Amino acid sequence: MCNENKTIRNFDFNLICEYFSNVERQGPGSPETTLKALSFIDNLTPKSLIADLGCGTGGQTMTLAQQTEGLITGLDLFPNFINIFKRNAHVLGLSDRVKGIVGSMDNLPFEKESLDLIWSEGAIYNIGFERGLKEWHKYLKTGGYIAVSEVSLFTTERPSEIDEYCKLHFPDIDTISNKSAVMQKTGYILVATFIIPENCWIEHFYVPCCKIHEVFLKKHAGNKMAEELIVSELHDMEIYCKYKEFYGYVFYIGKKI
Numbered sequence: 001m002c003n004e005n006k007t008i009r010n011f012d013f014n015l016i017c018e019y020f021s022n023v024e025r026q027g028p029g030s031p032e033t034t035l036k037a038l039s040f041i042d043n044l045t046p047k048s049l050i051a052d053l054g055c056g057t058g059g060q061t062m063t064l065a066q067q068t069e070g071l072i073t074g075l076d077l078f079p080n081f082i083n084i085f086k087r088n089a090h091v092l093g094l095s096d097r098v099k100g101i102v103g104s105m106d107n108l109p110f111e112k113e114s115l116d117l118i119w120s121e122g123a124i125y126n127i128g129f130e131r132g133l134k135e136w137h138k139y140l141k142t143g144g145y146i147a148v149s150e151v152s153l154f155t156t157e158r159p160s161e162i163d164e165y166c167k168l169h170f171p172d173i174d175t176i177s178n179k180s181a182v183m184q185k186t187g188y189i190l191v192a193t194f195i196i197p198e199n200c201w202i203e204h205f206y207v208p209c210c211k212i213h214e215v216f217l218k219k220h221a222g223n224k225m226a227e228e229l230i231v232s233e234l235h236d237m238e239i240y241c242k243y244k245e246f247y248g249y250v251f252y253i254g255k256k257i
Contacts, residue, residue: 012225017078019216019229023208026056026081027122028201028249029149034063034121040192040253041117041145044068048116051075053105053136054123058085058098064119065094074100075108105132110139120148122249129172129179133186133254140256146188149196152176152250162243169236176250188254196249206237 020026044050048070052061055074065072074085085100103109105120106127118140124132129150140146153166153175166173174182180190213230220226240248 013078015220015225015229017080019212021057021080021084022212022216023205024057025059025205025208028196028205029060029121030196030200030204031060031063033149033196033200033251034060035067036194037147037149037192037251037253038064038067041147043143044070044116046070049073049110049114050117050119051108051110051115051139053108053118053120053132054126055081055085055100056123057081058088058100060119060121061085061098062088062092062094065089065098066092070097070116072098073110074098075103075105076100077102077104106135108136108139112138113141115139116141116144118144118146118148122149122151124148124150125170125172130182130186133183133188137187137256142256144256145191145253146256147251147253149249149251150179151247152179153247154195155246158246159243162239162246165239165243166247173247179250179252183252183254187257189257191253191255192251193253194251196251198244198248200249201240201244206240209233210237 046069048068050064050068050070050072052064052072052074055061055076058074061072061074076082079102082100082102089095089098089100101109105123118136133146136146151170151173153173156175176193180193184190217226217230
């Protein structure tokens with residue numbers, strides 16, 4: 001059974017949620033990368049309001065909370081992710097400043113011009129890069145920041161295999177310069193961009209995922225969709241390792257004007 005043409009969107013949401021609930025991060029990233037992006041943002045105070053959109057179980061959110069004094073709201077569509085998020089905040093003693101809510105990033109529960117910082121690691125693709133930047137703009141105060149990581153192309157020419165893969169899995173993908181131009185035309189000053197390093201993919205995402213495969217498949221023995229999900233994840237890892245010089249996640253940090 002070949003499923004190399006399946007994207008994560010083709011699988012049952014409950015199955016996806018269960019799978020990614022077992023790992024600290026639901027996509028490539030690391031505490032060091034989160035802190036690097038945060039270093040480009042200033043003027044945060046204990047009264048600052050921060051939203052982490054598509055927060056997952058909150059790996060990056062907890063790093064933000066430990067390095068800032070503001071009030072942080074993590075929002076995600078999956079209730080189980082938010083349950084884990086709340087538990088993590090409690091264990092770290094952050095519940096007084098960090099709350100998790102179930103919600104959709106295309107219908108945010110915030111007042112207009114109320115947020116000092118919008119954060120989203122590896123999740124803006126769910127709404128679309130340009131659409132997300134446009135729609136989230138109204139929730140930021142003038143001078144507020146947005147920091148998102150997004151899959152982007154590093155070169156203008158690529159092997160046909162990676163071109164086909166990216167068009168299927170990341171329909172909104174584009175070069176760093178074109179993505180930067182989108183941020184500028186949607187009402188932000190482009191503050192910084194940087195490519196997240198390879199260890200964010202391998203050490204902080206793929207290796208932890210591989211460690212749970214055996215248990216996950218044992219629990220769902222005979223479930224073809226569960227088997228295909230694992231095959232799909234392994235195929236994604238293979239493609240990244242083969243073509244990592246052509247694409248990857250890039251952080252884009254902008255300031256509302």
